[in-house]
Amino acid sequence: MSSSPQLSSQSPLTTGESEVIAIFVQMTQVLGVPRSLGEIYGLLFATPQPLSFQDIADRLKLSKGSVSQGLRFLRAVGAIKPVVIAGDRREFFEPETELRALVSGFLRERLNPQLESWGARAKALKIQDFVSDGMSQNPAIKSDELKTLSNRLDKLKTWQKRANTVLPVIGKLLG
Amino acid sequence: MSSSPQLSSQSPLTTGESEVIAIFVQMTQVLGVPRSLGEIYGLLFATPQPLSFQDIADRLKLSKGSVSQGLRFLRAVGAIKPVVIAGDRREFFEPETELRALVSGFLRERLNPQLESWGARAKALKIQDFVSDGMSQNPAIKSDELKTLSNRLDKLKTWQKRANTVLPVIGKLLG
DNA sequence: CATTCGGTTCAATTCAAAATGAACAAATTA
DNA sequence: TAATTTGTTCATTTTGAATTGAACCGAATG
Incomplete structure (x- = not known):
């Protein structure tokens, strides 16, 4: 058979x-x-x-x-x-036909691992790595630009945490 | 220049x-x-x-x-x-560096249109389309199987509505 | 023990999606 | 009006991911 x-x-x-x-x-x-x-x-x-x-x-x-x-x-x-x-x-x-199970399974297996790796890389970023340290043929970064850049990097570092608080909620909303 | x-x-x-x-x-x-x-x-x-x-x-x-x-x-x-x-x-x-704006923009432009098309197709599904109407060399579907199938199609049809209630909330949670 | 069955692995191939680059257009300048 | 700048479009090419298929493995069967 x-x-x-x-x-x-x-x-x-x-x-x-x-x-x-x-x-x-x-x-x-x-x-x-x-x-x-x-x-x-x-x-x-x-x-x-x-x-x-x-x-x-x-x-x-x-x-x-x-x-x-x-x-x-x-x-x-x-x-x-x-x-x-x-x-x-x-x-x-x-x-599996429960939407909640499908979505949270996908988030857990696909999105979360990526988020983690991504958050780790973000945390490792240093302002210092953005100044082109050649023979100064490049203009120095102005202080307001440095501030902007610093703000952006800070924001980036918060994204993972925010995602980690929101993602689990999605499953519950669908349940 | x-x-x-x-x-x-x-x-x-x-x-x-x-x-x-x-x-x-x-x-x-x-x-x-x-x-x-x-x-x-x-x-x-x-x-x-x-x-x-x-x-x-x-x-x-x-x-x-x-x-x-x-x-x-x-x-x-x-x-x-x-x-x-x-x-x-x-x-x-x-x-744009606001996580909320980024996520909701992506959901709105990419996910929502697909969800709509997908929901429309789901709604059009009829149990009738699942019986192989050949010369009955195929076995008839048993009644409990019909019930299972019917349940699944019903579930499928509810998924879009549920997604539409949950997705907007995500943006707010990130805000 | 040899053979079949049920399934996995992975190198080679296929194919669809992304990137290219040339032709084009519209606005600007000389 | 000719030449330049800024950007778009789209047919072709490229590339990387998905699929294939053959080799392989362990468990069951004769």
Whole structure:
């Protein structure tokens, strides 16, 4: 038995399935993630039964490599849930459909790590690094300009903290 | 006079400038926008004086085309502000540095339009489009599966409304 | 133990999006 | 009015990220 019982893995997509997939593919463009993620999640969303690895590859005509990587990402952000089916060695998947879980998973796994790295770099900035220290063929920075620059760097350093207070709230607002 | 007074347009970037630019380039990857946007905004952020079109192209070694398109986008989302300098035909630019303005501009110009289109498509979905209406070589959908599918489509249709209530709040939280 | 099954990894390829640069336009100056 | 400056547009090229596919691995099966 190579495919799910009662499920013809290589039948063409229905109109509805194609449309749901298209919607999620459209979202991938905004989120800046690969198109295949939208296809996989969309197919799972449009299918009441859990699907196996092979089901997904067959119906979407994606390579095993793409499906493997796609599922890994979707699992990492909590967008899909593994389903164990008794007496079947394969992994099955169904979609997480709570908006709150989807959004906060994405924020946690994608945005937060970047924010941290970004905040660390911002903190390391020194005014000193902005004066071109060549043989003074460059004009000295005026004091009001120095002030402006200093203000900007200070602002930059506060951004991470502010993001860290706001982001957790978003999840709650959606809950 | 082909460059800003007292500003050597093609001098190499200082350490500080390079680092600020790198930080904003890193952000572009999360946001899913072109790298050049981060370079342009980063340079403006790291420079106390307003810069002209040509200043930007020279210092970043970007083509005029890239700078033109980059400035258009940054203006559209309100990330930069035009500055008029008396007796100078050229346009100058300085960065918007309020996090609140930056975030809400981006949400308004990039996310909202997509959300709308996406909500419209979701609303148009009909359960009927998910039954494969071939010569019944496919199994009929069971009633509990129909229920699951119906629930999911309903959820999908509520997502846009929820996003529209939450997104405006984000700006205020950052203010 | 040999073979199939279910899935991962990663180097090579493909492809879409970004950058380029030449042609163009509009305003300015000589 | 010719020449210059400032910036836009858009067809082509470039490039980097996504996808592929073959090699690989461990677990199950005969």
